[in-house]
Structure formats: C-alpha cells, structure tokens
Amino acid sequence: MADRDSDRPESTANDPMQSPELSNESNSDSSESRARNGNGNIKAEGEGTREADPPSKPAAPSKPGIMAKLGLDVPTLSLMFKGAIPPVVALAICQSHAVAEQFTTLGYLVGIISVLSMSIMPRGKFIQTMVLNVLFASVGAAVALLMLWSSLQARLHTQSSPAVPGSLSPPYNSSQAAVSAIWLFANIWFVNTLRAKYPSVNLPSIVYSIMTNITCTYSPIMTSTASFESLVKRLFTAMLTGFAIATICSLFILPISSRVVTQGQMKGAIMLLRGAVKQEKKYLQSLEREDMFAVPGDISCGTGTDGESAERANKKEKDSARPNSTAEADAIKETVFKLRQVVGKIYADLPFAKREIAWGKLEGRDLSAILNYLRAIVIPVVGMSTVIDIFQRVAEKRGWVTTADTPPSLIAEKNEQKRVWNEVMKRLHEPFEQLSGAIDEGLQHAAMMLEILPRPKAQKKRNGQSSSSSTDADVESKGSLVLPGDPGFADSLKSRVKCFRDVRSEILYTWAWEKGLATEGTPLEKVDSIPLTQKDEKHRHDQSQLYVLLYIETLMQAAGQAVIQFVLYADSKVEDGTMRKNRLMVPKSKLIKKWISSIFSEEDRSQEQSADLFDTGMTIVSMGDGFAKKKDPEHLHPTNTWQRIGNSLRGISGFLSSEESSFGFRVACATLTIGIVAFLENTHTFFTQQRLVWAMIIIAIGMTQTSGQSIFGFLCRTIGTLLAMVFSLITWYIVDEKTPGIFIFLYLFLVFDHYFLFKYPQFIPAVMICMVTQVMIIGYELQVLEIGEAAAESTGQPVYPIYELAPYRLACVAGGCLVAFIWTIFPWPVTERTWLRRDLSATLYLLATYFSVINETLRSKLEATGGNPDVKGTPAHRLAKHRRQLFGKLMLLLPALKQHADFQRWEPTIGGAFPRQTYQDIIRRATRINSYLTLLAYTVGGSGGPSMTLTGEDHSVFTNKKNSRAWIDALAELLTDISPTQHTIISTLTLLSNALQSGHSLPPHLSLPRPYELTRQLESIEAAAARDDSRFGSAGTDSDGDSDGTTKTRRRGVVLLDARNMTQAGYAEFAVLQVCSTLVCDDLEGLVENVSQLVGVVDFSYRVQRGGDASQSDSGTESDGGGKGKGKAD
Secondary structure (H helix, E strand, O other): OOOOOOOOHHHHOOOOOOOHHHOOOOOOOOHHHOOEOOOOOEOOOOOOOHHHOOOOOOOOOOOOOHHHHHOOOHHHHHHHHHHOHHHHHHHHHOOOHHHHHHHHHHOHHHHHHHHHOOOOOOHHHHHHHHHHHHHHHHHHHHHHHHHHHHHHHHHHHHOOOOOOOOOOOOOOOHHHHHHHHHHHHHHHHHHHHHHHHOHHHHHHHHHHHHHHHHHHHHHHHOOOHHHHHHHHHHHHHHHHHHHHHHHHHHHHOOOOOHHHHHHHHHHHHHHHHHHHHHHHHHHHHHOOOOOOOOOOOOOOOOOOOOOOOHHHHOOOHHHHOOOOOOHHHHHHHHHHHHHHHHHHHHHHHHHHHHHOOEEEOOOHHHHHHHHHHHHHHHHHHHHHOHHHHHHHHHHHHOOOOOOOOOOHHHHHHHHHHHHHHHHHHHHHHHHHHHHHHHHHHHHHHHHHHOOOOOOOHHHHHHHHHHHOOOOOOOHHHHHOOOOOOOOOHHHHHHHHHHHHHHHHHHHHHHHHHHOOOOOOOOOHHHOOOOOOOOOOOHHHHHHHHHHHHHHHHHHHHHHHHHHHHHHHHHHHHHHOOOOOOOEEEOOOHHHHHHHHHHHOOOOOOOOOOOEEEOOOOOOEEEOOHHHOOOOEOOEOOOOOHHHHHHHHHHHHHHHHOOHHHHHHHHHHHHHHHHHHHHHOOOOHHHHHHOOOHHHHHHHHHHOOOOHHHHHHHHHHHHHHHHHHHHHHHHHHHOOOOOHHHHHHHHHHHHHHHHHHHHHOHHHHHHHHHHHHHHHHHHHHHHHHHHHOHHHHHHHOOOOOOHHHHHHHHHHHHHHHHHHHHHHHHOOOOOOHHHHHHHHHHHHHHHHHHHHHHHHHHHHHHHHOOOOOOOOOOOHHHHHHHHHHHHHHHHHHHHHHHHHHHHHHHHOOOOOOOOOHHHHHHHHHHHHHHHHHHHHHHHHHHOOOOOOOOOOOOOHHHHHHHHHHHHHHHHHHHHHOOOOOOHHHHHHHHHHHHHHHHHOOOEOOOEOOOOOOHHHHHHHHHHHHHHHHHHHHOOOOOOOOOOOOOHHHHHHHHHOOOOHHHOOOHHHHHHHHHHHHHHHHHHHHHHHHHHHHHHHOEOOOOOEEEEOOEEEEOOOOOOOEOOOEOEOOOO
C-alpha cells in the first residue's frame, strides 16, 4: 500500500493501484486547503512548497458551552420568545375597559385559545390548522345555538310558571337539563371520533369541545333567547379574537415558513450524510488491522466474557456469540438512526411546504426533486452501514467462536478469512478516502448552489481577491483551484468518481490473487473461475465473499454517482436563473384540491381494477390487485347505482362500529361523568361555583386512546399543573401584584415552558396543559381586577383569591386527568401493547407489499416491458410511484413502533409478563428488512444506478454497458426457467402479518427461502451443463436432441456466474441483489422464530417417556424447541 501522508507524494507513483487523480492530501475533510491542476495533482494555492510542510497537530476540540449543552440555538430561542407572545398580548388587551366590557367573564378564554392555536407552527401547517379551527368554531357556534334553542324549548313546554329573565338562579328544569346532556354526549362523541380518525383535526376538535362544554353546562340556567345568543356571541368572538392574535403573531412576528423548516431538515440530512460518509470511511479503515469477525469470548482476539450481563448470558448460545461493535460501528448506527428520522420528517413536512404561498426561489417541484436526489444518496450511504451486520452474521453462521477446545483448523480458517479481508480493505483505503472526500465536497457544493448551506467566508474573501489580483500571479495555480461552489466543480467531481470506478478492477484483482484465481500479470478478464465443488463449502464461501466485495464497491460507486446527479441538478438551477432572484410561489389549483381532499382522507387514492391503454400501439396492460382498492371479502365491487348507494349506507355503520367511534364513546362517557353534576337539581349550583367545566375541558384536551399514554399522561399532566400553580403564584406575588410585572414574569415562564415543548416532544400535552393553566389562573385574576368582583360573580361563580383559585384549578385538572385515565382502562383497556402488535402487523404487510412491487420492478426491468418510468401512466411509472408511497409510509410507521414500545413500559402488567425482548427484536428486524428492501428497490429501480453516465467519448464505458446489457439479457432468459425466492419471502411476510393481527398459530414446517437461492439454481444449471459436456463431448453442443433449447440455456448459464464477469455492472447489481436477499432471508428466519414464540405453531407432536428413553410419534412434526416450525436456512 502507498503511504498515506501527503508529504510523500512520490509514494503514489510507485503503486500500480494508484492514479494521479487519487493522490491524497493531509486532510481530506478540509476542502478549502486543496488545489488541483488539470492532471489532478495536488498543488498549493500560492506556492508549491506548501505541501512539503509538516502537518500541524490538530487542535483539541473546545468544550461545548451551556447553550450548546441545552440545545439552545438562534431558531429555538426565537420560537420560544415568539410562542409566549400571543397569550400575553391576549391578556393585555383585556385590560382595556372597552375590550373587558365586550368579553366580561370570558376574557381569559382569549388567552387560552391563543395558546391552543400554536402560533409557533410553520406557516403551512398553521394556516391549515387555523382554517380548521375557524371552521370547527363556526360549526360549534351554530350547533350550540341549536342546542340552546332546543333545550330552551324543552323548558318552555314543561315549566309550570315562567322564569324571571336575568335571574342568577332560575328554577331547575329537568327537561332542559336532559336535552342539554343528550346534546353534550352526542357532540363530544362525534367530534372525538373525528379526532381519532383524522389526526389533522386534533386541535380544532379541542376548540369545538370547549365551545360545546361551556354552552351545554350553562344551558340549564338559560331562560331566554337573548341570554343564550349573548353567551354564544361572546364565546365565538373570544375564540375568533384568540385566533386573530395567534395568526398575526405567526405571520408577522418572526415568521417561519414550511419551506424554511423543510430546507432546514434538508440541511440536517446533508450534514448527517457527510458525517455518515466520514464515519464509514473510518470504519472501513479500521478493518485493515482489526478482526472484523471478533466475538466475545474469542481467545484469538483476546476478549473475555466477564463483562457480559445476566440478560445476555441467559440468551441462546448463538446470540451470546454476537460480535463486538467497534466505536466506529456504533457511531455509524447512531448517525443512520438520526438520518432515518430526518428523512421521515421531510416526507411528512414536504406537502405543507409545497402547498403554501411563499416568497422564495425554489418551487414545490424543486423541493420534491431535491428530496428524490437526497433519497438516492441516502440509500447507498445507509446501505454501507449494513456491512457491519454482514460481518457479524458471517461470524455467527460459521461458528467462529474460538475457545480452548476449538480445533486449530477452524482458527486457521478464520484467520485466513481475516487476512484476505485485511488485504482487500488496505487496497480499498485510498480509493474510498478519495471517494468519501468527493462525496463530502459534492454534497457541500450542491447545498451551497441551492442555498441550503451558506458559502464559507474564506471562499467569499478569496473570490473577491481573485478578481483584483495582479496579472503576473501564478495563473496556472489560480486557475486550477476547484472548490465546492466554484464553476467547473461538477467536471472535477466526475473525474474523481471515475477514478474510483477505474480502480475497482485493481481491488477485484487483489481478491482474485489472494484466492489463487489469478497470477501476477494476468488480466482480470482471464482469471480462473471459482471452482465448483458441490461437496465443498469453500466454493459458496468464496462466491459469497465476492458478492460482499462487489456489494461494497457498488454502493460506493452508486453514492458517488448519485452525488454527481445532485450536483448537476444544483448547477442547472443556477444556470437557468432559478437561484438568481426570489419570486412569488403560488400553488396550483390542482394541488389545492389535493390538499383539501387529503385532510379528511384515510388512505391514498388508488386506481380501480381495470385495463388501461398506455401507448399508441393500443397495448392493453392488466394491472394486478395490488393497484386496486382493498377488497371486501363479504361484498363484490358495486356494479350499479343502487349498489353504490348501499355502499355509502354501509359506510355509516362502519363509521359507528369503528375503533375511533369507540374512543369517542369513551371520551363522551368520561365527559358526562363530570358533566352530570351540572344537570342534576341538587348539584348544578356546586358545578358552577367550583368551575368543574374546566375538568371536562381537560378531558377533551388530554384523553388518549391507549392506557400506556394515559398513565404516562396522567402523571405528566398532574405534575405540569402543579408547576403551573407554582409559577402562577410566583408570577403574582413576586411583583407585589403589579400588572406590568405580572405580564413580564408570565411571559418569562411561558418562554421557559416552550423550551420543553421543543426539546421534549413526548411532554407536549403536559406542557400545553401547564401553559393553559397558567393563562387561566393569571387571566382570571387580571379579569377580576378589571371588571370588578360584582361583574365576575354575575355568572354564579364566587371570586377566589389566587392562593385559593390556583389549588382549585389544580384539583380540577387532576380530577379531569383521573377521570380520563379511568375511562381509558374501563370497561376494558386499550393497551399500547395491542397497538404495538397491530402496527407490527401492518409493518410486515407493508414490507410484503414493498417487496412485491420490487419483484415486479425487477421482472419488468429484465424483460424490458415496464416502459419509461418518467412517463406518466406506464407500468414502470406506477411501480415507482407505489415504491415511493410505501417507502414514505414505512419511514413514518417504523418510528411509531418505537413510540409504542416506550409507552408500553408505563402499563401495569396483570398476569404473565409482556415479551418485551421479543417485540423489540421484531422491530429491529423489520427495520433492517426495510433498509435491505430499500437497497433492492434502489438497485432495480434504475434511478441513480451504479454505472457511470454513458458518453460518446468513453469507449470503455460504452463497451461495459453493452456487455452488462448482454449479461442482464442472459439472466432474464434463465429466470424464465427457474423459480426465484421472492415469492416465498412475500408469502412469509404476509403470513406473519396475519398471524400477528389475528393471533392464529403459524403452520408447521414453514418453508423459508434460502440464502443465495438464485445463485444455487444457476449453479445447478452449470453443473448440468458440465455433465452434458462429459456425456456428449465438448463439441456436441448442438445435438439433434436439443430441440427444446435446454442445452442452449445451460450453455449460457455456464459463464453467467464466471468470475470473469465481475467487472460488469450487471454482475455487480446481481451481487447486490443476492447480498440483500440473503440479509432479508436471515432476518426473516428470526421473524418466524419470534412470531412463533408469540402465537405458537400448529403442532400436535408428543413424546412418550419409557424407561428414560424418549420416542416421538411418527405423525408428529419435527419442530424445534417446543414447536417452532420453521425452515432451515443454509
């Protein structure tokens, strides 16, 4: 290997593997210290003697300050200060006499509504939520008028004597109270059913519940139309005022658009990508010297088992032999986890960024394009992290756990494999270091061109100086400076990525030489094929090793090629003038209609089951059931108008019998548990005096669908309300009850509350209730000071000092949370564990659907029948669209599994223990399978493929592409005669999904796909062809008995997997498919084992003990370990 120090440039000239373009510098991560001339050699910016200077010692990183430790940056601080403004402004304007006369005793409600409006949301989300808030408040006001009118009519038709208008305590009327209670129950049930069914109406449903609770509980004391109209008018006006204050604050005070949020998330994704590439570089470099197959307890690597925990020691033997993860591997896994989270957030927030009216440079389709380019980079970069799993699984499968009793032959086999990989990784060091630097700079360049990242100040200064430099400067040195952000960077990046492609053959030659398949001076195209010995596993090991090597190289090159495409797109946006100036972005009407329909839609629109015409040749393409809507096993598709009307009627019954309706019923029961006090003759006065209506409102705000969230929420909301009481008392008394000081401290405490709102999303409901309680306590006391005690007591509520009012509010909130908790677990609990099992079932079904789409994409690509994926309406376009939709759903669903797994810890266990470890293992394996399937989709989808862009000037690239197409055609012809394992994977995932959903046991002897099954079947064709050669002679390939073409097919299979094809792109793609399929098969085996532990196996085998001997019934199954009927992977 060449020396990596930059002060020894002559070392690269003596290494045949190195090319001038791949000469390394002392710090590849610092792009600003590099200058390349036309031949790619490193040269100093000003003088040529700089590269001979000794490298300076890197300075120790500075310790993060308090602000950095707390995560307080400028955007977070600005949002914290912004979020506290609306409630303070709302309470401040109520100190005006004119405003106080308008709202009288409901002035504090303006502040509460301004808090619930969430002005800190991005503009797109805020506008959507505000439109729904106004809509629900308007409908709530209309329904309240109807309810109050109908209840008043019940009083007028049943009272014996007319009530005195304006009386504070009119005579009780049971009919009016009963009608009001019925309206309350129906309204709360309906709006909370909508809240559970459509998450976008969560906050609007709370607004509607506040309107309903207040009007229904005040209804029994309404004796005239004027009185209830006045109540509704003041309520509705207070809500609209709160909405208006929040809207002004959101749009004009430190405004933040959804585009800014999305671009910030894209910036985070780019930075994480750059970090992941650097970490993967360090990890691969560590494999040059370390044992990548090291396992705990391995005497050959000097590790012991003393540090194993009791939980790990109790696992199965093969699990206790899991290899150690290095620090680099742990860092990669953490970065990849964060990267998945950020990409999932981008998928969720991008629609809002595309829908809003904005002033900017990038249109909605540009943001979608950037996301697609980022996704094309994320997939291979994340795929590189699977190398860690590959080495771990190789060590586990081959039993490389050396102990004192391990045979020397096994130790020698392991050491030989380690030596080969160390040599290969040494040869891969320089190319990947250069490629990782190119990827890092390419991401930086594209982000700067698209103004996602700012340009470095040093580069701006240098560009300014270069324009005024003297004419006798070193023109050659100055002209060769190509840094991210400079013109011509794309060409430099192409040459650097091309260097890696050119050096791939050297790395493959190293592997072939280590395996004895090539001698010194032998061209790679003439290396010997891997010997095929059916009784020897060495052939399979060598074949799989070649696949893994091609897998690593292909993903590296794919990442580089994807970055090139991203850079070219960014440069095109600069060239066409898109990034030149800002312009008004207005969404099209089609996008607005799609947005409106998506608010109340449960699933994406899908095409009906029908034939379609895709081209001018009138070719009819019959789409499968996967493209159609989900079928109803009890009803056929409607064929006439009457049947369609019947379907609509059945939709009503389905709505009423749904889980969401059950949740709405629970909330209505919980609300009426407290609300019934307002409708009884002996208690309705107590209800009004003690302000129990706010306990009902807390139920609407805080009740959740599962018991785990309910227990966690009950504790958090109670603690949050206790803190709100303490903050309110401090706010009131620390300034000696002076109004200006009260507002200042209220603002500071609300700013403090918003910190937890941003940094700890799991506490959002508790923080919201804490803020609402503070605004309610302080707002009510300030309201009393303004309107006087007499006006404040006009509604029948006595005035309490704040030291009494605050504990009353705490009691109301705690009581409401307790009632909500009781009705969450009564009459039967809806547990997080049930939701976890259901969501796991949905995840496995989506994975099966995802794999099915990938399988059809591969088939259409091999047969060239899918058409152009960029043309709408073609099968390839539909398949690509479904792949993106499934990928987005999985990116959102997988984090939800972790949330359910976290919340289930708060649920009490009654009976047997919950199999937490089994569910966590299923989540981990499902997440890994999603990563592998994404790699498969990336490989077969044709986007960002691993091969370089075809140009007329590169004849070698053209030849390689042509040969690769011939190789793919040969593979497609053979696939028609063999049965791939893809159908087995789809069937198994679907079966596991149904077993988790229904709880039914798995069938015994479940047939599982075997790793490298496609390779094995192709090799069987090769072996058959070899037998034909020995039987008929090597020249008898075109015998008369070969009319069916079998020998011809075998003849093509003889050279299909030959090692001479390893440089072809088709062979490399085939290797990626085989490695990913093998990883899927391995995790699928673990899934079957875990699910069989949860639901059991249909196994009626038994053992009869006679005299210490055990005999098993002949009719019994051969399940292992208590009936875990699963196939045995090779």
